[in-house]
Amino acid sequence: MTDFNKLHTDKLFINGEWRESLGSSSHPVINPATEEMICQVVEGSAEDVDIAITAARSVFLKWRHTSAAQRSALLNAIADGMEERKEDLIQAVSQTLGCPAHITRWLHVDGPIYAMRYYADRTSMMEETEKAAHSILIREPIGVCGFITPWNYPLHQFVGKVAPALAAGCTMIAKPSETTPLQDYIMAEIIDAAGVPAGVFNLIPGPGTVVGAALSAHPGVDMVSFTGSTRAGVEVAKAAAPTVKRVTQELGGKSPLIIAADADLQEAVRWGCEDVFINSGQTCTALTRMLVPADRYAEAVEIAKQVAEEMAIGTDANAFMGPLSSARQREIVRSYIQKGIDEGARLVAGGLDMPAELDKGFYVKPTVFADVHNGMTIAREEIFGPVTCLIPYKDMDEAIAIANDTEYGLSSGVWAKDAESAMPVVRRIEAGLCFVNGGEFNYDAPFGGYKRSGNGREFGEAGLGEFIELKSVQLPA
Structure with a gap:
């Protein structure tokens, strides 16, 4: 059985280091099958978000210019780490969400590992160019991203955002759900061990009203990707609107x-x-x-x-x-x-x-x-x-x-x-x-909805496209 007390759940992961929160709050993580507390998880503050964004923006200037081959190797190393710690990931999701472990394996963990390797194989798309008459189209990473992930498929949605963002050359701050945060701590350890440069990935747990709101509104964030209820998605979009950042939303359904x-x-x-x-x-x-x-x-x-x-x-x-x-x-x-x-x-x-x-x-x-x-x-x-x-x-x-x-x-x-x-x-x-x-x-096909179920797509090549800015270079005719 995984000992979650060995995780750094009393700290935030910012700029390659486990550090204390500037806030003073924490919240319990409960096993829904036993109703018993698994551990306490620290909550980040708006000030912590600001520090993480500064780190992410600083390293982006270098990270964006790494080669596709370098990023591919790192993504594959992350996938290898996920394989090595598969049982930890299974237990993290199963014990906090309540899904039986034998189902968690194929429903919550195997697919995200596949998706990580999928995007490792597609980093080269960032170095490809296209001709459009007398123009050349160049792909560039959008920048610093804020990720707000849900509790119901926590690793699935983590990888659906983090993997294509890394493949594109973006940097990021992830905020897991308070209900199911433990797999994100494991992933932070895996990402760090894989050799991803400090500041590229940052982890700040905490309530949506604090951490999520700060990520959505911050002028240093170029894109925010949210998965959750339509009600909360509307609030994210409202907070993001004044800074005209890109917003992708995977919201509710009644299918x-x-x-x-x-x-x-x-x-x-x-x-x-x-x-x-x-x-x-x-x-x-x-x-x-x-x-x-x-x-x-x-x-x-x-x-x-x-x-x-x-x-x-x-x-x-x-x-x-x-x-x-x-x-x-x-x-x-x-x-x-x-x-x-x-x-x-x-x-x-x-x-x-x-x-x-x-x-x-x-x-x-x-x-x-x-x-x-x-x-x-x-x-x-x-x-x-x-x-x-x-x-x-x-x-x-x-x-x-x-x-x-x-x-x-x-x-x-x-x-x-x-x-x-x-x-x-x-x-x-x-x-x-x-x-x-x-x-x-x-996982090879795009996932997303029409109408009030959101906008944008995750997974497949379309999922990578959400993290790309297209530059049109007009050459002499």
Whole structure:
């Protein structure tokens, strides 16, 4: 078992050194499965942010001119360090988020290691030029970046920002969530051990209202990348606006899964439920509105009920679903379940009670609602818990209308007879991501949303593009 007390959780990582915070606050990190404290983590101040930005800006003047080969070697060294400390990373995420360790391995850690190597292979893009008539296009790093990452996929989102930023030649300050900060401490140690120059990467934990606000508003930050709620994303954008910095946002979702009339219903409904229940529903891309042909609706409801009732809950090797991340998150999810009941949705499985076999931990049963329509709160607002809503439709035009009747546009899904027959439906959905017949997340492809689900993209070559300024050089004709 990893001893997190050996991490420098009482310090900040600034300019290549572990140093005391200028503030005086700290906060506990709680294991949501046991409700016990793992450790205390220091909180940075606005003054600490200013010091880190000064360091990042100073080293940027040199770091931006390192060769692509040098940066590639460093990124691969970081990936090697992640492999060596994989068990530490797994335990850091599992014990603070509550995801069972055997699932954390492939859901939270393997992918980020792959993504780090992916960007190691793409540093050379920064040295490539393009011809445009009598002009040459040159790529340059945007500068100093502020990263505000969430608690639900903490390592995934850390790497989705840090890896392309390093590949581009940017410097950065990272602020993890107070709920799940430990993997960032491990990554700071890995990045330092890999030989990344002092000041290129800085780590300042603390509340969003202090550290996040300072990063967003600071004139020395050229870009801020935020992942979290739409409400908080709006505040980040407001704070960033006076300095006209680039802002990328990966925000909320209320994503539909359209099950076509020719789909294998058993397979589609089971996959749709598991998509919502994995990570205890704390997934921004979760397909929480399941749209089913009206003439097969009763059958779909029974399948969903069976899946929910079979779900293994806990943190052992047999568990599929762990606790929610915090007591606060559990109460939020319970309040939505109560709202669904109050508004007339039919509770098919799950509900407000603690799972019978557990007497502690922030657990919520996998919950299925039927007789839901798109005007209900549980069909319109992001619950961020293991709650799925089944909605009937009479034809595909109505299914598309229901799917797009949301302020969000992050993710979506279509399950049809085959991928070819799904594509006409895919093209009509207003979302940045679509999973067809159970297709898996792809780190080589861009990730991001439409509408109020944010702007900008992470992962893939488009994710690198967010950290690039294009310079157009006009040559004599």
